[in-house]
Amino acid sequence: MKPTPASAPLALWLDPEKPLSPEHSQALHASGWALMPVHTLDTLVSHAADAAVVVLHLSVDVTRLKAVQQLLQEAGLNTPVVARVERQELELAVEASQAGALAVLADCDARSASWMRLHSLLNPHAARTSTQPTRNVVFVDPASQHLLALAKKVAQADVTALLVGPTGSGKEVMARVLHEASARARGPFVALNCAAMPENLIEDMLFGHDKGAFTGAHRDQKGLFEQAQGGTLFLDEIGEMPMHLQSKLLRVLQERQLTRLGGQSVIQLNVRIVAATNKDLKLAIAEREFREDLYYRIATFRMRLLPLCERPGDIIPLAMQCLSQHDNQVWRLHPQAQALLLQYPWPGNVRELENVMRRAMVLCTDHHVTPAHLMFDDWLSQAVPAAFSAEQNAHVPNDLSPVGLNTWASSSSTEALPTWTPATTAQQPEAPLPAAPADLQSAARLNEHQVIMATLASTPSKTEAAKRLGISPRTLRYKMAQLREHGLAMASAC
Structure with a gap:
């Protein structure tokens, strides 16, 4: 077996019920982990300061998980815990995820790939950007897991993304994943449903206005672009945006700057755009309902979300x-x-x-x-x-x-449903x-x-x-x- 590098992260393996199997030991070493089995809580605490993660087996409920987390907290440590549960314990897996486990793994899963995925969760950037809104999202079906892996790659590149999928398929959830897995995670996430706003208000909502720009404009008002500075602006149902606003949006995206309604000063923008639609924008372009140049500007990376019936594992x-x-x-x-x-x-x-x-x-x-x-x-x-x-x-x-x-994830078969x-x-x-x-x-x-x-x-x-x-x-x-x-x-x- 290939020796584990000295710089490999340390995993403390705590399972009071059964010893570490050779299969799990080999999988962890093959995926770049240094492994140390521990048998008591005192031993766990003494080595936890040097550990990247604690791997804990759960049998009946999450009491053991909460006890270990409390023990680590009392010792002034924030070492994350990975929970292992039996395959059939669906409810226990959900409880463990809600109780704060970094990840939940099948007890008998000894695949190297399973343990390699923990590396991305433990690097400093991932730990900083994994905030609460994405803790409860579900990517269980193989197709969903593939989409999640793709989203994490897209998130690292500061490009516009277009999410395409039917109504109710989770486009805003995916937009939040893109935001929280990116370098902009500490910035704001601002969302606008272009189909829910009256046409005469969308421009003011997006670009803002200066005092006196129109009757009733008694003070300066920042638009959503400015509110999203340093973060992400999510434009849902962008296919419903009026044509005259599409041209102005295109110019803002190209120039990365805007001028408020009634204003004179130019405002530089540092905003990532994620757009979503349930329409066929290519058809809308053919019917002259959507600008072709705007489509190619927002669709630098196009991601398709499947309807729920095509991802039964979720x-x-x-x-x-x-x-x-x-x-x-x-x-x-x-x-x-x-x-x-x-x-x-x-x-x-x-x-x-x-x-x-x-x-x-x-x-x-x-x-x-x-x-x-x-x-x-x-x-x-x-x-x-x-x-x-x-x-x-x-x-x-x-x-x-x-x-x-x-x-948490489940490996489900789509055959003979x-x-x-x-x-x-x-x-x-x-x-x-x-x-x-x-x-x-x-x-x-x-x-x-x-x-x-x-x-x-x-x-x-x-x-x-x-x-x-x-x-x-x-x-x-x-x-x-x-x-x-x-x-x-x-x-x-x-």
């Missing part, structure tokens, strides 16, 4: 993350519920998945999500299969593999589902009606119901009135 981790983000309790996801989530085509991508899991949290009372708690937006496919074979359940992803940017098809024999949910509506608007009303009614039935007051639904009591009253107007009978509690 579905279950995203679902678990959604559950844990909104409730500190330990959530479980029934294997049949996992299979249903894998079957569904997710036309609304990650945003739709978040909605489905939030509904499940409203309907579930014991923190164990079953198929009866899953309400999909596609009502025509609402039927729940009566039974799932062991072969189908075998495709529920639960294998863990290395993670980047402090996320069950197909989402309505079943003729359906398992009856806890509450009977309404008949399939005739149109999407009716489906939305029925869906909302069921969630509101279930929440009202399980809470002592409308105020508490509104709180659980994440809306104000006034909004709840308004929605209840809307439902009455559309002929949906409300319970007497309303």
Whole structure:
């Protein structure tokens, strides 16, 4: 075996349950690590000052991880901890990531490549830029892991990036990854949705104005370009930007300077642009809706985000993350519920998945999500299969593999995934589902009606119901009135 260089970072291996295997030892040395097995906490603390990382095995919960972190903190050390968990312990992996583990690895993963990825997490720049917003992002599917690796390379080059993908696929999350993995991570991240702003306000929002520039301009106002100085400006839905502003944006990007509305002084810019769109900009160029020269200016590096149905390995981790983000309790996801989530085509991508899991949290009372708690937006496919074979359940992803940017990952197979098809024999949910509506608007009303009614039935007051639904009591009253107007009978509690 090739000897480890003297300058190799030191990994302290702590596993009270079983000794270090030759396979793991060889993998760590082959990937450039110096390795020291430790068997007691006293030995750990005595060597932790010289260690780059502590590798810790978790068996039941994260108590051991928190104890080691507290011990290191009391010793005045900030040595990061890498957690190892059994492949089937999906919930434990999520808990470890949330508890602050630098990365979560599968216990039996002895691949050199798995340990080599830790080097990028431990260099000073990566440690400085790995801030909280990206700690909880999920890159589990092989396609997502490839995109993450590409994003980290693009982040190191100060070039504009264009993110292309369907609505709800996570373009803003990727923009934040690009920002936080770059040298600009200490600077601001400023976002603008070009489709959400009135046309007459976008110019002022972007470029700012001087006092007296127009009626009502009582003071100088910095635009988003100036607010993002030293950081990143994220222009979402850039394909919706009006044509007359596209030419001004192009000039600003070319000259790296701007003049505020009504102003005379030239302001030099130090801003990175990340743009995103769900449109085919080449088609928009052909139809004279988007400037070709602006396209090539913003698309120095073009990255395509896949719809959720094309990266099935992300579905279950995203679902678990959604559950844990909104409730500190330990959530479980029934294997049949996992299979249903894998079957569904997710036309609304990650945003739709978040909605489905939030509904499940409203309907579930014991923190164990079953198929009866899953309400999909596609009502025509609402039927729940009566039974799932062991072969189908075998495709529920639960294998863990290395993670980047402090996320956990699972190695999942995309072969022979069950197909989402309505079943003729359906398992009856806890509450009977309404008949399939005739149109999407009716489906939305029925869906909302069921969630509101279930929440009202399980809470002592409308105020508490509104709180659980994440809306104000006034909004709840308004929605209840809307439902009455559309002929949906409300319970007497309303």
